[in-house]
Amino acid sequence: MSDAVLGIIGGTGWLGDGIAKAALASGLLSVDHLVLSNRSGEGELAGCGVRITTDNCELVQMSSMIMLSVRPEQFDGLKLDAAGKCVISLMAGVPASRIKAATGASVVVRAMPNAAVEIRRSFTPWFVDGELSVADKAFVQRLFESVGDAAEVPLEDHIDYLSALSGTGPAYPALLAQALTQGAIAQGIPDSIARRAALGVVVGSAPLLAERSAEQLIEALMAYRGVTAAGLQALTDGGFDGLIGSAIQAGATVARKGM
Numbered sequence: 001m002s003d004a005v006l007g008i009i010g011g012t013g014w015l016g017d018g019i020a021k022a023a024l025a026s027g028l029l030s031v032d033h034l035v036l037s038n039r040s041g042e043g044e045l046a047g048c049g050v051r052i053t054t055d056n057c058e059l060v061q062m063s064s065m066i067m068l069s070v071r072p073e074q075f076d077g078l079k080l081d082a083a084g085k086c087v088i089s090l091m092a093g094v095p096a097s098r099i100k101a102a103t104g105a106s107v108v109v110r111a112m113p114n115a116a117v118e119i120r121r122s123f124t125p126w127f128v129d130g131e132l133s134v135a136d137k138a139f140v141q142r143l144f145e146s147v148g149d150a151a152e153v154p155l156e157d158h159i160d161y162l163s164a165l166s167g168t169g170p171a172y173p174a175l176l177a178q179a180l181t182q183g184a185i186a187q188g189i190p191d192s193i194a195r196r197a198a199l200g201v202v203v204g205s206a207p208l209l210a211e212r213s214a215e216q217l218i219e220a221l222m223a224y225r226g227v228t229a230a231g232l233q234a235l236t237d238g239g240f241d242g243l244i245g246s247a248i249q250a251g252a253t254v255a256r257k258g259m
């Protein structure tokens with residue numbers, strides 16, 4: 001169990017709540033080493049003894065590390081004084097320099113989890129702007145490992161790029177599932193069967209990727225030179241890789257421009 005006291009501003013939102021619950025469940029933090037804030041002072045974890053406050057200044061004073069889990073447009077309204085402390089920001093498109101200038105934090109960690117924190121299957125890249133001790137880095141890594149997999153990245157720009165890649169979580173699979181479903185329905189497949197077939201592809205078979213690399217799977221399936229190979233070839237010929245690349249670049253441009 002860590003000695004750190006983590007304060008999560010926005011700690012009852014989608015990501016904040018998922019991280020708070022996972023940090024407790026993993027044993028990384030005890031209830032008296034976790035403080036949450038929101039604008040109502042109410043939240044599920046109050047029932048377990050976690051302090052939930054509406055006073056962000058109180059949260060900052062009580063915490064050795066402060067996580068910002070509010071939406072980017074809510075950041076300017078916070079007016080925090082975290083001088084000399086470490087601030088971990090989950091906000092997309094808000095640079096570390098802006099967070100340092102607004103809060104006085106000596107160290108800013110920018111991390112980019114995704115919606116899969118809810119099921120503890122997020123991939124979370126994180127970047128440190130400033131000097132963070134080995135022990136504090138280990139804490140950050142363990143914190144994000146409590147909601148899945150995590151890795152430190154060497155450049156802040158990697159966070160902006162990865163905001164558009166892993167930060168999007170289920171967005172691209174959801175779009176694929178929708179396209180597969182609608183395509184099948186358009187071909188006369190009954191709605192419920194089309195949905196189950198599409199989910200079978202996107203959700204059911206996807207865990208195979210944890211056991212074999214994407215390259216291995218594609219090579220093996222292309223080798224049959226049959227139905228799957230024809231579909232994959234049509235996507236490749238249609239510029240699938242370029243389209244995916246452009247999609248991620250479009251998102252990264254928004255993140256780099258700032259929000």
Ligand SMILES: NC(=O)c1ccc[n+]([C@@H]2O[C@H](COP(=O)([O-])OP(=O)(O)OC[C@H]3O[C@@H](n4cnc5c(N)ncnc54)[C@H](OP(=O)(O)O)[C@@H]3O)[C@@H](O)[C@H]2O)c1
Nearest residue numbers: 010012013014015038039069070071072090091092114115
């Ligand atoms: N969701 C994702 O998939 C995802 C992925 C990557 C990155 N992110 C980033 O993660 C951050 C959080 O996203 P989210 O999806 O968890 O948002 P969210 O569910 O809207 O949570 C934000 C929380 O902030 C609280 N809040 C707002 N103003 C506050 C204030 N002045 N003081 C204290 N708490 C305040 C809100 O609670 P009340 O309304 O009760 O005050 C709300 O629960 C965002 O910056 C986003 O860019 C999200």
